Amino acid sequence: MSKKELTENEIISMKGRLNVFIKLFITVLFIVIFSELIGVKKYSLGPGSVVLLPMLYAVIIGLIITPDILGKPLNFLRNLISNEEIELAGTMVMLALLPLGVKYGTLVGPNIVKVVQAGPAFLLQELGNLLTPVLALPLALLLGLRREAVGGTVSICREPTLGVIGERYGMNSPEGTGVLGTYMIGTVFGTIFFGLLGSFAVTSGLHPYALAMACGMGSGSMMTAASSSLSAAVSPEMKDTILAYAATSNMLTGVTGMYSVVFIALPFTNWYYTKLAPKFSKKGDK
Amino acid sequence: MLKKNLDQLKLLIVIGILILVGQKVGFMVVDKEFSVAAALPGTILIIVVCLLSLMIKECLPNLKFPAFAWATMIGLILSMPFMPTAKAFLAYTNEVNFLSTTTPILAFAGISVGNKVQELKSMSWKIVLISLLVFTSTFFGSAIIAQIVLKLQGII
Structure with a gap:
């Protein structure tokens, strides 16, 4: 931590830092082998089923071996995974996502006709994101948050939203605190949450293809968690279409996400806030 | 090739190995046949596309289109039904299992948020x-x- 910040180019350079790479890669190799050995598990829960995939074990194991959790009591873990390895892991996520991106492409490509036919649904479902402030802003105000609520509920708060809020209000503003809060919870628990929601959502009665489109929220790892567990929970012949829809929706969100926050979600949330906030303030003052 | 791209290539090769090992173990658990040799051409093709998407992103910094989206886009174009590349590209890349590509990502992701746990507690x-x-x-x-x-x- 006290060492100088490395640039992105320096992080991926092995020169003089080979031990950091070796420690991280061996650790991940073991996590991968262990997670794959457990394999896919399917449990029925109430009216639906929950599908546990190797990636879910991998994210949990990866998290608990870090210095703040198991690394604290266990010395050898702290030596294995320190801040340097954690920093490299962050860059590795971005690179490791790419092969998955290619695989998604090969799922969309052969189904391109089907995807284009569903074009209107893809574009309009982006508007569904407005349900986020509609429901979450009142809760945030009820819990006593003020302007933090605007940042935290304007959208699912992935990187584009972080950028927009940071530029408009500054990261140290109340809005910045809010957006950072939801962003962090999403980063740490998002894949776990959507991995479970993806399979359980089938019980909502919504069609798996509609749910598939909803999986694309602008985060590669959340989309993967949601769509993989969704496709594992329904009949196998739907699998390819589900993954293709999810990947396409995610790609579109990548393109439109920032603009929909700037032009639609943020103005709406601000307007909604000015309407709602007075009702929630204790003495009726602003 | 730039030094940066060479570094990226090395790391992508490591990721390729992690995917193949994961797939080998995962298939073993469910008693499915898997030959690393058969999946190797597909893995190499995927790595080449990944590197290409990183280079494209670098060339177009103003577009704000992430490398992940480029990777999907290239994979999509190469596998569209009317493309001459489709048959071979799909045949090779289908040897690489979809779920096996996800496990290493999430292992890295879990580790990468490790230093945020304290912040989260606060x-x-x-x-x-x-x-x-x-x-x-x-x-x-x-x-x-x-x-x-x-x-x-x-x-x-």
């Missing part, structure tokens, strides 16, 4: 509750509209 339970509602409503908001439009179109 955040109140309120933000956790709000975030969970944010996730759920984003998901179902989109799903409900998609359901209506797909129904109107007669697709479902």
Whole structure:
């Protein structure tokens, strides 16, 4: 931590830092082998089923071996995974996502006709994101948050939203605190949450293809968690279409996400806030 | 090739190895046949596309289109039915299992958020509750509209 910040180019350079790479890669190799050995598990829960995939074990194991959790009591873990390895892991996520991106492409490509036919649904479902402030802003105000609520509920708060809020209000503003809060919870628990929601959502009665489109929220790892567990929970012949829809929706969100926050979600949330906030303030003052 | 791209290539090769090892173990558990040799050409093709998407992103910094999206785009174009590349590209890359590519990502992701746990503890339970509602409503908001439009179109 006290060492100088490395640039992105320096992080991926092995020169003089080979031990950091070796420690991280061996650790991940073991996590991968262990997670794959457990394999896919399917449990029925109430009216639906929950599908546990190797990636879910991998994210949990990866998290608990870090210095703040198991690394604290266990010395050898702290030596294995320190801040340097954690920093490299962050860059590795971005690179490791790419092969998955290619695989998604090969799922969309052969189904391109089907995807284009569903074009209107893809574009309009982006508007569904407005349900986020509609429901979450009142809760945030009820819990006593003020302007933090605007940042935290304007959208699912992935990187584009972080950028927009940071530029408009500054990261140290109340809005910045809010957006950072939801962003962090999403980063740490998002894949776990959507991995479970993806399979359980089938019980909502919504069609798996509609749910598939909803999986694309602008985060590669959340989309993967949601769509993989969704496709594992329904009949196998739907699998390819589900993954293709999810990947396409995610790609579109990548393109439109920032603009929909700037032009639609943020103005709406601000307007909604000015309407709602007075009702929630204790003495009726602003 | 730039030094940066060479570094990226080395790391992508490591990721390729992690994917293949994971797939070998995963297939073993369910008693499925898997030969690393058969999956090797597909893995190499995937790595080449990944490197290409990183280079494209670097060349177009103003577009704000992430490398992940470029990778999907290239994979998509190469595998469209009317493309001459489709048959071979799909045949090779299909040897690489979809789920096997996800496990290393999430292993790295888990480790990468390790230094944020303290920060998270200092955040109140309120933000956790709000975030969970944010996730759920984003998901179902989109799903409900998609359901209506797909129904109107007669697709479902």
